Amino acid sequence: MSFSAADHTFMNRALQLAAHGLYTTTPNPRVGCVLVKDGAVIGEGWHEKAGQPHAEINALAKVGAGGTAQGGLAVTSTQGATAYVTLEPCSHHGRTPPCADSLIKAGVTRVVVAMQDPNPLVAGQGLARLTAAGIAVENGLMETEARELNIGFVSRMTRGRPWLRLKVAMSLDGKTALNNGVSQWITGPDARRDAHAWRARSCAVLTGFGTVRDDNPRLNVREVKTSCQPRPVVIDSRLEIPLDARLLEGGALIFAASHVTGKMTDLAVRGTEVVVLPNADGKVDLAAMLMELGSRGINEVLVEAGTKLNGSLLRSGLVDELLIYQAPVLLGDKARGMADLPELVELAGARRLTITDRRMVGVDQRILARFT
Numbered sequence: 001m002s003f004s005a006a007d008h009t010f011m012n013r014a015l016q017l018a019a020h021g022l023y024t025t026t027p028n029p030r031v032g033c034v035l036v037k038d039g040a041v042i043g044e045g046w047h048e049k050a051g052q053p054h055a056e057i058n059a060l061a062k063v064g065a066g067g068t069a070q071g072g073l074a075v076t077s078t079q080g081a082t083a084y085v086t087l088e089p090c091s092h093h094g095r096t097p098p099c100a101d102s103l104i105k106a107g108v109t110r111v112v113v114a115m116q117d118p119n120p121l122v123a124g125q126g127l128a129r130l131t132a133a134g135i136a137v138e139n140g141l142m143e144t145e146a147r148e149l150n151i152g153f154v155s156r157m158t159r160g161r162p163w164l165r166l167k168v169a170m171s172l173d174g175k176t177a178l179n180n181g182v183s184q185w186i187t188g189p190d191a192r193r194d195a196h197a198w199r200a201r202s203c204a205v206l207t208g209f210g211t212v213r214d215d216n217p218r219l220n221v222r223e224v225k226t227s228c229q230p231r232p233v234v235i236d237s238r239l240e241i242p243l244d245a246r247l248l249e250g251g252a253l254i255f256a257a258s259h260v261t262g263k264m265t266d267l268a269v270r271g272t273e274v275v276v277l278p279n280a281d282g283k284v285d286l287a288a289m290l291m292e293l294g295s296r297g298i299n300e301v302l303v304e305a306g307t308k309l310n311g312s313l314l315r316s317g318l319v320d321e322l323l324i325y326q327a328p329v330l331l332g333d334k335a336r337g338m339a340d341l342p343e344l345v346e347l348a349g350a351r352r353l354t355i356t357d358r359r360m361v362g363v364d365q366r367i368l369a370r371f372t
Contacts, residue, residue, distance in 0.1 A: 003141045007112055010034050010041070010084040011141045015114070017046040017055070018086045018149055023200045023226040024049050027297030029087055029117075029153040033059040035108075037081040056089055056099040060106055079107035086146045088117040088139070091126040100126040103135070110136040114146035118157035152203070152299030155320070161290040162203065166303040166310060167195060167323040168338045175335035176307070181214055190362025191325040196223035198323060202230045202302040204253075204293060208309035209236040218246045219304065230302070233293070235309055237283045239263045239274065248272050255284045255292075286316050311340030314351075322353065324367040 003011075017032030025031075025047050033055035035043040045058025053061070063078055083089075089099035089111070103111060111130050116139060117123060130137050147154055152163040169187045170176050177183035185192065199205055205219040212234060219232045232247040237257040241248070243266055251271050257278040264274045275292060279285040293301060302323075303313060313319050344350060357368040 001138055001140060003112070003138070006039070007084070007141055010036055010082075011086070011112060011114060013041070013044065014055075014084045014086050015142060015145055015149065017044055018146075020046045021048055022149075024228055026050065026203045026228070026299055027153075027156075029150040031055040031085065031087045033086070034084040035059050035063060035078060035081050036084065037078070042078070042081060054090065054099050056083065056085060057102055059083070060102060077107070081106070081108050082110040082112060083108050084112045084141075086114045086142075087150070088113050088115070088122055088124070089126040089130065090117065090119075090122050091129050098126070098129075100129045103130065104133045108135060110138070112141055113137065113139045114141055115139070115143045118154050120157070150299075156294045156297075156299050159294075161294040162298045162301045163320050164206075164290065164301050164303065164313065164318055165198070165202070165321045165323050166305075166313065166319045167198065167325075168310070169195075169325045169327070170338055171327055171329045171331040171335070173330050173332070173335075174337060175331035176338050177336040178331060179334045179336065181336075183215075186329065186331075187325045187327045187364045188362045191327070191364040191366065193223040194361045194366065195323075195325065196221050198302055199230055200224050200226040200228075202300045203298040204231045204233045204301045206233045206235070206301050206303045206309075207247075207305045209234060209238075209240055210306050210308060211304070212236075212241055212245050212247065214306075216246050217304070218250070220247075220250055231298075233301070235284050235286075235289070235305075239267075241267075243267070243270065255289050257282055257284050286312060286318055290318060307336055307338065307340045310338060314339050314341060320370065321356075322367070322369045324369065325361065326365045326367065328363060 014032040014034045018030045021030040028050045032046040034041055043059045043063035045055050045062055047055045083103055089103055091098050091100045127137050155163040168176060171186060200221045220229050232250050232252040234252055234254045236254050239256045239260040248270055254272060254274045256274055256276050259276055267274055277285045277288045352372045353369040354372050355367060355369045359366055
């Protein structure tokens, strides 16, 4: 399917609008919409928060509301307009009415969509409804960009589990802490601020009991503005977390391997939920944990943990992406590595990754890499 330069321009704007919901739409996807008539934008909007109007409804509401004009006059009619939407308009009744019906009622004659909705409740039905109404529907414009924006939502809809992003701050020689455990601060303030932005876009931040014991982190967002906070999630097989741990103030969710009735009661009083998911080895079943998080509407998980949990997740093949901040320092052979992984005796056994982004953040290098 061939798209014009104007189509790309308007869809790019829709993607920019969708990104406004980067920190707020969970568990819903981030979606933007631009309405165009006679070559001019007449309305635009994005989905801001679950339970509130979708991007298409917000864009329709903006038509004729000021700021958009054609020939010096405000355009108030959507009859004959084209809608550029970053995700297939919904066709089902959820907390809001179907957006496909709203576009049909508005008299839109063409709808350009970046990608089909992976949600089984939609999955092509919105496009089919628009087509049945006589609307010209074109799908696939800037699909890669749209998919990246909602990579966690796509993961949850297609795999039943969230996208797992493992964050590591390390030295040039791949060390994350001194042998005595000291790790603050390997990277600079710009890198730490950037990491908070990744926290802000995540639905949950995952760590292990060892990190809670040693560092007593809060795991909340402080360096960037956000109206939402990720939920702290802790892997704690024996439920050893102290009741005064700072992250318990954020409504933490703890996964344990066995019931510890008294401790569970004490945690419940503090607003902390415990889910028991043991595996055959008496530890937390990590794969089952991710499926549980997916069932709770968690799209993206950011892992900020130590070498043991990092290693367990990597060995289990559950990590989708590495977010690495590499500082221009050397910590030496005795310092701690990023993950507890078994020794390789052949390079053929090495897991390969593709670097998808590399840039400087202050004095540090940030690398995004995905397993191939």
